[in-house]
Each structure stands twice: as C-alpha cells, then as structure tokens.
Amino acid sequence: MRARICISLILTAVFAGGCTAPAVLPGGRTSAGYNAGFHHDRLRLHFQDWGSTALQTGPLDEAARTMWRRLPAATRRATLLAWSRPKWQDLPVHRLLVLRRPSRPPGPGYQWLHCPAGSYAYRRVDAREPALFEAVVPTGRQELVVALQIAADQVGGNRSVDAYLRENLPVIASSVRTGNGYVPFVAADPFALAADAFGDAQSQHGNYLLPLTVLRQAAARAEGAAELGACWQALATYHSFVGASDSARSYFFRFGTGSPGRAAEPTTLTGLPRRPAAGEVLRRAAAHRFVLFNEAHTETQHRAFVAALLPDLRRAGFTHLAVEALAEDSALEQRGFPTLASGFYTREPTMANLLRTALALGFRLVAYDAQSGNRERDQAQNLLVKTTARDPQARVVVLAGHGHISEADAAPLAMARWLQQLSGEDLLTINQTELSQRRLFIPPGAYVFQEESGAAWQPAQPSIKSDLYLYHQAEEGPQSAAKPPYPGARPVRLSVPADSLLPNLAHVVHVYAARELTQVPNPVPVSIQPVSPGALQPVMWLPHGRYRAQLRDQIGHVLWQADLRVD
Numbered sequence: 404m405r406a407r408i409c410i411s412l413i414l415t416a417v418f419a420g421g422c423t424a425p426a427v428l429p430g431g432r433t434s435a436g437y438n439a440g441f442h443h444d445r446l447r448l449h450f451q452d453w454g455s456t457a458l459q460t461g462p463l464d465e466a467a468r469t470m471w472r473r474l475p476a477a478t479r480r481a482t483l484l485a486w487s488r489p490k491w492q493d494l495p496v497h498r499l500l501v502l503r504r505p506s507r508p509p510g511p512g513y514q515w516l517h518c519p520a521g522s523y524a525y526r527r528v529d530a531r532e533p534a535l536f537e538a539v540v541p542t543g544r545q546e547l548v549v550a551l552q553i554a555a556d557q558v559g560g561n562r563s564v565d566a567y568l569r570e571n572l573p574v575i576a577s578s579v580r581t582g583n584g585y586v587p588f589v590a591a592d593p594f595a596l597a598a599d600a601f602g603d604a605q606s607q608h609g610n611y612l613l614p615l616t617v618l619r620q621a622a623a624r625a626e627g628a629a630e631l632g633a634c635w636q637a638l639a640t641y642h643s644f645v646g647a648s649d650s651a652r653s654y655f656f657r658f659g660t661g662s663p664g665r666a667a668e669p670t671t672l673t674g675l676p677r678r679p680a681a682g683e684v685l686r687r688a689a690a691h692r693f694v695l696f697n698e699a700h701t702e703t704q705h706r707a708f709v710a711a712l713l714p715d716l717r718r719a720g721f722t723h724l725a726v727e728a729l730a731e732d733s734a735l736e737q738r739g740f741p742t743l744a745s746g747f748y749t750r751e752p753t754m755a756n757l758l759r760t761a762l763a764l765g766f767r768l769v770a771y772d773a774q775s776g777n778r779e780r781d782q783a784q785n786l787l788v789k790t791t792a793r794d795p796q797a798r799v800v801v802l803a804g805h806g807h808i809s810e811a812d813a814a815p816l817a818m819a820r821w822l823q824q825l826s827g828e829d830l831l832t833i834n835q836t837e838l839s840q841r842r843l844f845i846p847p848g849a850y851v852f853q854e855e856s857g858a859a860w861q862p863a864q865p866s867i868k869s870d871l872y873l874y875h876q877a878e879e880g881p882q883s884a885a886k887p888p889y890p891g892a893r894p895v896r897l898s899v900p901a902d903s904l905l906p907n908l909a910h911v912v913h914v915y916a917a918r919e920l921t922q923v924p925n926p927v928p929v930s931i932q933p934v935s936p937g938a939l940q941p942v943m944w945l946p947h948g949r950y951r952a953q954l955r956d957q958i959g960h961v962l963w964q965a966d967l968r969v970d
Contacts, residue, residue, distance in 0.1 A: 460485055470498050473529045474550055478502065478537060481548060499551040506546040509539060516569055523572055527565070534564050538572055593621050593637040601750075602959070604743035607924060609750060611931060612909050612957040614641045632658050639701040644751045645911050646932045648877065651701045672843065672852055672874070675860060680708070680849040680873045683859065684833060685715050687871065691831040692791075694721070695801040695819055697808040697867065698835055700728070703753040704875050705835045708849050709802055710757040717764045721798040723790050724761045725769035727782070727807065728754060735768060740916070743925040746770075755927035757802075769799070779807065783821035791826065808832045811868040834869035837862060847878045892944045895969055899939045899954055903963035908956050910934050912941055917949040917966070945969045 463471060467486045471479065481504035509515075509524040516523045529535035533554035540547040553564045597614035618641060622634035639654035688694045694716070698705035713724070728748035729735075735745055739762050741755045748754055761768060769789045773781035782803075790797045801808075809817035810832055816824075823830055851873060852860035859871055897912060904910055912932050919926035929950065932941035943952075947969050954963040 466498060467500065470500060470535070470550065470552060473531075473535050474500075474537075475528055478504075478528070478548060478550070480504075484547070499549060502548040502550070503545055504548060513539070516572055525568065525572060536568055593618055593634045594640075596621055597637050597641055604750070604925060608913075608959070609743050609925070610955075610957075610959040611641070611645050611913075612911055612955065613959065615645070615909070616957055640748075643701045643703055644931065646703075646752070646930070648703060651703075652877075655699065655701045672838075672841070672860070676853040677845070677850040677874075678853060680851045681712060681715075683851045683871065684712060684873075685719065687831055688716060688721075689719055692797075692828050693799050693801065693822065693826070694831045694833070695803060695808045695822075696833045696835060697803050697805055697869075699839050700748050700804055702835075702839055702875070703751060704849075704877055706751075706754050706757050706802065708835070708873075708875065709800070710753070710760050713757075713760055713764055713766065713800070716800055717766065721800050722767060722794065723769050723797050723799045724758075724766040725771050725786055725790065725799055725801045726754075726758070727772050727801075727803045729758070729768060729770040729772075731770050736762060738922065739763070740919050741927050742923050743927060745927070750927055752928050752930050756929065766800075779816060779818045780821045782807065782818040783825055786818075786822060787825055805836055806867045808834065808869060809867045810870075830870075832869040832871070834865070834867055834872045835875065837865060837867060837869070837872050838874045841874065843874070843876060845876050847876045850874045850876070892946045893969070895943045895945050895967065896940050897943065897952055897965075897967075899934050899941070900963060901936060901939055903954050904934070904936060904939075905956055905962070910954055910956055910962070912943075913953045913955060914943050914945065914967070915951050915953070917951055920951060 463486055471483075481502035483500060483502050485501045487499050509526075512526045513524040514526065516525065523538055523540060525536055525538040527534055528537050528550075533552040535550065535552045538549045538551070540549060551568075553567060596617050600613040600617045601609050601611070615638065618634055618638045622631060622638065625631040625634050635654045635658040639651045639658060642648075642654060643651040684694075696705070696709050698709075726746075726749075728746045730744070730746040730749075732741070732745045735741060735758070739759065741749045741758050743750055745755075745758075749758065758768065769786065771782055771785040771789060772778075773785055775781045786799070786801065790799045803818060807818040810819050810823065810830070811817065812820065819830055819832055822828075851871065854860050862872065865872070899912060910933070912930075912934055913928040914930040915926055916929055929945065930943040932943060934941055934954065945967075950967040950969065952965050952967055953961050955961055
C-alpha cells in the first residue's frame, strides 16, 4: 500500500510501536516537541506540535467543518476547544478536532489501548474515506475527545488503518492535557530530544531521520547563542549519522564559530610540500606502545582513516583498540559487530565498521570512557587497567575525541598527559581535528605537510598539542560519505524505485549485514545514505557478503527493501 502521510499525528513524530514515541507523559515529564498552550473556559489545553499541524481556536475552515459534520450528534454537543490544519498547503488532510465533555464510561463499539503513557478508548465513527475516529482522553471529571481522520492510501507500509491508529494514538493522546496535567514548554537538551526521536536502542531499529526534524524545529525556536549552538552541534552529529557529510561540516562550523560558512584557506600551508599521512603514521607508530588518534565526532573520515590503518597496525604488533565512544558491551567481541546499544557515536556506520574491522583482525576492544569528576585522569587509568595491566605485551591504538589527546603540561591535564605520567611511556599523538575546518584545493586524501627543514609541519600555537597534525581533504557532494574500512570493499549502486518515496518527506536507505539481522533486532547499519526523487541511486561501499537494503521515511516506516549479494 502506498504510504502518503495523512493526519496530524503521523508528522507529530511517531514511531512504529506507538508507546515508545516522544510525548508529554503522566507526571509531567516533558519529552520532545513544541508545546502550544490554549485557554478555553478556564481549561488549559496542552498539545505537541512537530511542524505538520498547529492547534488553533476560532472559526473552523471548510475542511474542518466537513469533518465536524461527520461526527456523531452526541459528540458535536461537546465543547470544541481547538482544531488543526496543515502548516504546509501541499499536505491537505492533516486534521484533528479536540473537544471537551463530561466523563462517562465508554459505550459499545470502543476498543482499549493500554501502554505506559496511559489507557485510551477509541472507536471508528465513520467508515467512509477518509476513516474518522474518536479517541477519549480521561482528565478527571471531564474528558477530551480527539477526533482524527485517516485516509487508507496515506498509511505507510502494509498496515490497516486501525493498526496505524493504534501505533500512533499514544502520541496524540498523551500530548493532550488539561488542568493540573498542563505542562508549559521548557527548552530541552537537543541531544535528549534527538535521543527520544531516535527510539529505543535496546530493542529496535533506530530512526536516523526523525532526530533531524526535531532538531531543526528546536533550532528555529532556540533563544540565545548557547541554546542555538547546542542545536547546531546535535544537528552536525545526526547529519553525520546519515551520511550527510557536507551538512554535518556546515553545522559543526556554525557551532564552532557562531555563524554559517566555511573556513578560509590556511595561508600558512599554501605551497608546503605534502606526503600521504598513512605512511608517516605507520613509520612513527613502530617505535611506540601507545598510538593515540583524535577525531571530531562529526567527521566520519577521521575514524575511516584509523580503520584503514588497522590491518597494518595489527601486523606491526598492536593488540588492542580503545575507543572513547564505546560503551560497556560484554557480548560485543563474541558477536563480532556492534548494536545500537553499544554506544552513542558507534551508531554511526563508519564507526560501527571500524569496530567490525578491528574484531575481524583480532583486536581486543576497550571501552575506557569515564564520567567522574576527573574524567581525564580516570580515562587514562581505565586504559591502563584494561590493557597493559592485564597484558604486559599489549600495544594499544586509541581513538579519542578532540582535546583528550593533548600532551600540554598546563592544567587541567588531558587524558593523554595523564596516560604519559601514569605509564611512563612516550606516546605518539596524532591530531586529525586541528585542520578540520580548513579547505585546500588539493586531491581528496589524508596528508602530512612538511616544513622547509623536512620536519612535519607544526602549528605555531596549536589548540591541541600533539606530535603529528593531519589534514583530510574530503570528497564533497551527495556521495561524499567515507568509504567503509573493509578490505575488498567496492562501490555498489542501488536503484530505489521512485514510487516508493513519499511526497514532501525525507528518506534514507539503510543497508544491514544479513547475518546480523538474524542475530539481534538492533544492529548498526553497515551504510546509510540519504535518497530523494533526484538521487535514487545511492552508492554504498560494501565488502563481499549478503545484505538487506531498506528504504525508510522520517517516521521510521520501511517503504521498500531488497536483498543484495556482493561477490
């Protein structure tokens, strides 16, 4: 069945599974969404608006009046509090009505839906197209009736209209509160909003697109530079998750500078000789026990570069890969691949592929992050306890974020400086972030620049003191996502049917390793690429194996899928 969005509740950020959707839950816990308050006859109405519809009072328009006339006579005698119409005129059927009436036991014809957000009674009151439903939300001595209509040809996937209603009703019903249940809007942490939209990482596929919708709306209503900057940082992160590298860089640049744009060409590097970074890193790593790379968490090419070096580092005698982004996951090494619950940044496919590659090569994985008062010191202690303290012959590759690899002596000491003090080892620190926002007109690749003396280039005033500074020239454009670090990976072009896409919605293709899908419900995709009507043939870099490609919309519905084999 073609999936075209209909009622207000589907773009109100719903997930398949209904009860896990973000909402304002009993007890006043505010989740994602913009909360619009209405006052009618001393009754306060609270509703969640995610951009598709807006509750309003006042005279009904013609479409709302038509919907009103279809309601049973007993319902029409209730007090109309608010109604909705689409913000975007090209989405014509996003309608709902909210009414108030005295509470009464649900009569014949009602069905019950029970979930953590509450228990709701609903019934179909008109089977004509589009189907019209009433949902009852108890509020003490009074109750609210939410009337909503669903068109059969606008339901995603192969579900019935009734199944669609049951999935999405908790979002609407738990968002409507009166009296003591009214909760005014309070700005939430953008990463918390996005996490709610992403969904339950323990038991289901993540929704990689919906957080972008939520975060863009949060940025639009942000107050002050700090709040807006937090939204930009989160937008950069979640764009990197879906392979939108150019957008991720743009938002991260805004986060760092307070304005959109691109950094100017670093004049100090103009004309300097350059050489490939991989050979220089491997040459220097041979003399060290600890090799530390940093990364910008939104730059997938940083972790892709590390992953590409792992085969040579393993042959050179390195035994452990320590990753700041990795959470404690006791079953990870046995499985051989990460799940969505293995960490936060590990949900990004290139990071997940780094872990897959390391495990396939025989590296031991180390989760070493700490959230204590002295995070830097405790990270260093965790590293030592989990590596050289257990195996005196261990040699360790570390992938950390940003400034954790700084060897500066000034307090507060970074993790690398603590590691140096506690171990007595001479570390090799490789800085991939110092030049992240620079742009040179050179071929794509990773480079080390060379001074006239022949030594590797060092900035005069580095923000993160390190041994070696790399410059990554990224590919740009719609297919600029980093190549997965798999030996023998080759480009595979998918052909997504144009009629699988929904009008006016964003879409992504997830590619999963087939064997992983048979083992757990929540593997991290091997690749994610955005698709659109003008870009229906995304290129995925895949090693040999069997895969399942799935086209998903921003609600998380699977609109098309195909099995792939890469020889």
